[in-house]
Amino acid sequence: MKKIISNNLLGKLFGLGLSLFFLAGTTPLYAQDDVTDVEEEVEEQEEVMIKRPAVVKTPTYEMREVKGTVIDAATRKPLAGVRVQSLNDPRYSAMTEEDGKYTVSVPVFTTTLYISTPEYNPVQIPVRDEEQTTSIYSSVFNSFYKDANQVFTKAEATWSNSSAISVESDIENALNASVFTTMRGGMPGQGAYMLINGLTSLNTSAQPLIVVDGVIWDAQYDRSAIHQGFFNNVLSTIDPEDIDKVRVVNTGTALYGAKGANGVIEITTKRAKDRATRINVRLYGGFETRPNTIDMLDGKQYRTYMSDILGTYEPSNGSSVTSALQNIASQPFMNEDPAYTYYDMYHNNTDWQKGLYQNAFTQNYRINVQGGDDIALYGLSLGYTESDATAKKNDFSRLNVRFNTDIIFSSKIDASCDISYGRVTYNLRDNGWAMDYSSNNISSPNVLGLIASPMISKTDYFIYWDDVAKANKIAPNPNVYSGKSFTDSYNPFRFCVNYGTDATANPYWILRNGQGDNKNFQEQSQFSLNFNPRYQINPYLQLGDRFSYIVNRTSEMYYLPYDGTPLKYAEGIGQISSAVKTQYGDESTVFNNLYLSFDRKFAAHSVKATAGFRLASYAFSNSFITGYNNSNDKMPNISYSLSYLTYGGTNDKWLNLAYYLDAAYNYKNKYYVNGTLTAESSSRFGKSTKEGVKLFGVNWGLFPSLQAAWLVSSESWFNVPAVNFLKVAAGYEESGNDNIDYYASRTYFANMKYLNRMTSLNLANIANSKIQWETTRRFNLGLETSLFNNRLGLGVNFFWSKTSNLLAKVNLDYLAGLPFMWANSGSMTNKGFDINANMILLNTKNFKWKAGFSLGHYCNEISSLPSSTITTYNLNEMGVKTDVYKTIQGYTSSIYGNNNVLTAVGKSAGVFYGYKTKGVFATDAEAAEAGKYGYLRYPTGYAGDPYRNFKAGDVHFVDQNGDGWISDADMVEIGNPNPDLYGNIFTSLNWKHFTLDVIFKYSLGNDVFNYQRSQLEAASNLWNQTAAIANRWTYSGQKTDIPRAVLTSSSEWVNNERFSDRWIENGSFLKLKNIRLTYNLPLSLSWLQGLAVWAEANNLVTFSKYTGSDPEFSVGNGTLYQGIDAGMLPSSRNFNFGVTINL
Known part of the structure; x- marks a missing residue:
């Protein structure tokens, strides 16, 4: 548990905030104008009507x-x-x-x-x-009307009859240029990785702030789950059908102060709009088809591969490769005699993937009741969703209830009160590849289904005596999965070869024995209470307060079965097989926004202003326990009988205070100016930040914004018949990112277990009193227009930004006791645009056709970084470093690879860093002419054997510096995961009561690191490989792009599978994302207001050169984790059918 030196700053901030607000509240507000308004005079005289009769004055303007x-x-x-x-x-x-x-x-x-x-x-x-x-135009078409009160019109989306499990899918379909959205895969409710205005951060979250009904939510982007490939998505607790609209705030984010740099997604839930009682019932069901599987080597091809790769096997006793070759024939899987006792055990052609996936079914039920009277309006909704995943034994369910009400207490006092509860439950298994298996078994069924040997069966065999043949025989036992015995020398998962690191579990054991109420699940519940009273002081001045209390609880249980899981030596732990893990998290949020708003017109002038004080207090605690080697799959409980028992947790509390002033002015509804100033402080900030101001011992960040717009089409001189509406806007703003490690500004100690036995306190962080928010300064330039009698609507927004004080890990001296500390060091620029266009192509009485597209682009470049550098050297003939070849200001990160993601000045964030290739050497003669010394050389690092030659069948890596060696000096940028262009294309056809909607999604120019393929085409271990390995180099003169198979333990191994452009692919795609047909029945019944039936298909077809299952994925929430395919469950085709009844 973390031990905090001091946390008194929380109390100081809270007390200071309240004192300053009430002090500021005593300052009077004055407004005056030379023009008298008729309505103002009438209202003023009504207040004194008893004293003297009202006299209505004639307005002084013409x-x-x-x-x-x-x-x-x-x-x-x-x-x-x-x-x-x-x-x-x-x-x-x-x-x-x-x-x-x-x-x-x-x-x-x-x-x-x-x-x-x-x-x-x-x-x-x-x-x-x-x-x-x-x-x-009919409301069938999207409205081109722009809210003139907004300097920059914010992109908004509304929808009905949504089939999305979580709202991110609807955001993706409707707002994909304003919000760059990448779905996380095919697991229901997992959400998406989202960006607004490109990338603004490197080492902390670059994803947008989430605001629901005016309340800032903690999106929990930095929380990790126990199950591999699972994301905790707080938005999954909201039924998308409870959402009235989603609004993207990409300008004017200074209002959100130290939290607004990444843009904001504002979600507004549905409320009753009138007194009429309305009952809406929505039912839908659907199914998702099994995903396409990867073509792997069949049993015969795999047997040949095993023969090849074992020919390079060199046992530790010093036996030569020749003796290993001689031993291959003695392996049971190489015996081709059908009379051999174990012939049937090793002569199968098993498709392991086939039984791991299923057609998945979804069902959703929802009822919503709205109504009210002169005093109060209410809205009550209740919903239940259940959705299976296409990966067996994985599913999602949600129960949600929401009650929104608006109450009028008097002519001056009204209030809104909202209560909601959502409970989400998952049944889970590990999903995709983990970055590191040094301390864990491979336990993801979809990964095990790829690497398992096709020669063997998923079911077990038993041996019996055949009296006729007078010999032992083997017969299948279809009711028992294979791989139960770890010590049996004929366990097919051991391959009868002393190469235990490649022993794998049976995925079907994990699916079956991992099933249970207390084995593999995650539960998340969220309760929210919002109360927003408002007092109308006079017609122009309103005092309001928005209070919210949110409780979010998660509970996760993980169990890796004992049966079917091989023993493994885990680094730092010991021999392990089964694993039991549990995690519990609890977060409470208290949010309060006290504000005073002013809204008044002075003839041609209009002024709106809001001043307020915002407080957000968060308290998060979690605990976890991990143990190994449970001996009974029927009792997977945490107990002291488990081996290597570890436990821990955290208890984090932080507080944000903000004062803000937001003022908007327009003249003649033609010239607009909006200004914002926010002062915000956080308990996460250090005591000596270099930016902002210090007041009463507390550091405050200052975040200004100034935006202006001109409605050109309202000018008297502007008379262009083709242009119906034209507005131009420009602005500048500053906003922050305060997603700092909770205790980066403090020194603290944490528990640490030595040798899994002794526990002590260890230094866990060194305080940095200067730690502060990241600051993003952004310029925006926008244009909105409607053309050709409002048939074409176009919105364009350009942005340029620079983020300074990037949060980074700065290296420390060894004497410090820790390798690094958090600091603000570095900067990054970002520029781009987004374009949205809507066109009315056909408009008749019965037939209407509209179409449109969205187009987004961003480009980022790192401007400066901490003093860390990458220095590479030329090597001499014996592999000794000589002169410096190049120095890069930056550093590398190992993310699904070894130093494979580059962060460097002048580069984009997250670029891939590795080796370029020229194919495969077809002959030894070709290889002997490739390098400075003849053969290209691979440095081994051993004094007695300093190098190995790249020979026929090896990859021809590019020797960038020409020194004859393939070393770190030859690593260069080989790919960029950031797209050049992205967006949607849509069309909608309406004929009488039928509507057909079609949405395409596209991404162009982004590179993908196919990590899964790098593991399945490495040809350096005993895992099964993709069918492409059948075309590997096997003889001199063979022309192929697949190198020879060599075990990593062989003296022939030269690391052909290293991170190179072999694994980088074009991730561009065009996907038919959604097609929907809706029929609104014409009704004239008093008890039935409307009836709509609809059918849709999602992810119907994808056009892409990418060889993986799906080019759309996200392996993590971090900036540097994008564009990496770790083999998580892909999205596949799904079909839904629904009915909506309005009573």
Whole structure:
């Protein structure tokens, strides 16, 4: 457990925050203007009506009449009853007559009209002297109307009849340019890796802040699970059908202070909008097809491969390769005589993957009731979702309930109160490859299904005496899985070869014996209470408070069965087989936002401002226990009888305080300015930060923002018939990222176990009193337009940013007692754009067709880093370092490889760092001419045997420095996981009551490290390999790109499988993401308001050159973990059918 030296800062921040806010609250607010408003005078006189009669004064500004006609864009017929008003001022409005004509009287400074009516999209038009005819479109089409109160219009999405398990899928379909979204795989509810405005951080989370109903959530991006390949996703507790809209905040993020640098996703849940009682029932079910499996060597091909690779095996007793070759024939799997007792045991052609996957079924039930009266509105929803995964024994279920209410207490006081509860349960198994198996067995069934020998059967055999043949015979036992005995010399999982590191478990044992109520599961529950009272001080001033209390609890249990799992020597632990692990986490959040808002119009001027104080207090604790070598799969409990028992946990508490002022001004609804200033402090900050200000002993970060926009189309001189709407905007902002290690600013000690026996306190961190937030400074330039009678809508946003004070691990001197400490050191630039376009292609009475696309791009470059450098040297003839070849300012990280991810000045984040190749040497003569000394040389590091030659059948690595050696000096950038372009393409066709929606998703220019293929085509161990290995080099003169098979223990091994561009692939793809057909039944029943049936298909087809199962994946939440395929369960085709009933 962590032992904290001091945590008094929490109390100091809390007390200081309250004192300053109430002190600031005593300062009066004044507003004045030379123009008197009629409504203002009436309200002021009503307050003193008892004393003297009211006198309504005539407005001091001049009025004008505006005339025009509103027609249906499809039929060209006039529309009656359409509301026409001054933009953002409903006092000046009129309705269209039967002939569609209107006359509205507005102040002379009015520049824009707002036109709206039910079942049509609203539009805004400039005020002109001449009469205008305005066409409006059915709400079937996406609205092109832009909220004029926003300097930069925020991308928003709404949906109905969602079949997504978690909201990230809907965000991906609707907002994929504004939010770069990569789904984490095919496990239900696992969410996605998301970015807004590109990458802004290296070593801490670059993913956006999540805000739900105005409350900042802790997204828990840095929390790890016990099960390999599993992500704890807090958004999975929300039913997407409970969401009213999702809004992407990519500008003006200074409002969120030290948490806003990565952008913000604001989620608003559904609320009742009127008093009518409405009951919505939604049911759907579906299934997902088994994923495509990987072509592996069959039994015959694998036997040949084994013969080849064992020919390079050199036993530790000094036997030569020749003697090993002689021993191959004696191996039982090489005996081709059908009369041999064990012939049937080793002459199979088992497809291990086949039985590990299934067609998975999903079902969802939801009911929502809304209604109310003059006093209160309410919304109550209850839902249940159950979804199997295509990997057997994995599934997801969720129970959720939400109650939202709005209550009017008096003419000046109202409030909102929301209560929600969600409980998510998973049955789990390990998923994909772990980075390191030095202390763990390979336990992921989908990985074991790839590497298991196809020569043997998944079921066991028994030996019996055949009286007829007068010999022992073997027969299958289909009810018992093979591999139960670890010591049996004929255990097929040992291959009868003393090469124990390749002994593997039977995945079917793990599936069967790992099943149970207390074996492999994860439960997450979240309770949320929000209360938002509001007091209307006067017509322009409102005092409000948003209070929230959230409790999030997780419980996870892991069990690796005793039966079917081979013994393994785990580094630092000992001999292990089965494993029992448990983890429990508990987080409570107290959030409070006390604010004072001002909203008033002064003739042509409009001012909105909000000042507030925001507090967020978090408390997270977790505990874990791990033990090994349980002797009974029927009692997988944590107990003192387990071997190598370890336990630990953490208890973290942190506090954020923020003061903010957000003010918006517009003149004539044509010129807009928005300014924001936030001061924020956190208990995570050090006491001596180099930025910000220090007040009463507490460090505060200052985050300003200034945005401006110009509605060009409302200018009197702008008269371009093809342009219906045109707004340009620009802005500058500063925001922070405070996702700092909880105790980076403090020195603390932690428990450590030596030799799994003795426990003591050990130095775990060295304090850095200067630690602070990362600071991102961003410029934005945007354009929004609607063209050709509102048939084409286009939004473009460019951004340039620089992040300074990057959180990084700085190396320490050996005398410090620790290898590194957290510090702010380094900077990174980021630039890009996102484009969204919507087009109305056809618009008739019965047939409507729209289409559009989104296009995103970002490019980042590391500008500076801590003083760490990578220095490589030329080698002389004996492999001794001589002169420096190159020096790189940066460092490497080992992520599914060895020093394979480069972080360096001048490079993008997360680039792959390895060797370039030129193919495979076909002949020894070719290899003998490749290097400075003839053969290219591989340095062994042994004084007596300093090098080995790359020969025929070996990979021809590029000797970058020409010194004749293939060494670290030859490593270069070989791939970049960041895409050049990404986005969606969509189209929607509507015929009468039918609607067909189609969505494509694409990504271009991103490179992928196929880690799984690097393991399955290494040809250096006894695991089964992909079918491509059948084309490996086996004879002189053979032209192939697959090198020869050589065991790592052989003197012939030259590390052909090292990290190189052999494993880097083009990850570009175009995916038919979703196609949906909806039929809305025409009804005229008093008790039935609507009935819709729908059917959809997801992930129908993917166009890509990528050889893996799916080019879309994310192996981790960190910036440096992207673009790495670790073989996790891929997404596959799924089909859903549903009905929605409105009562």
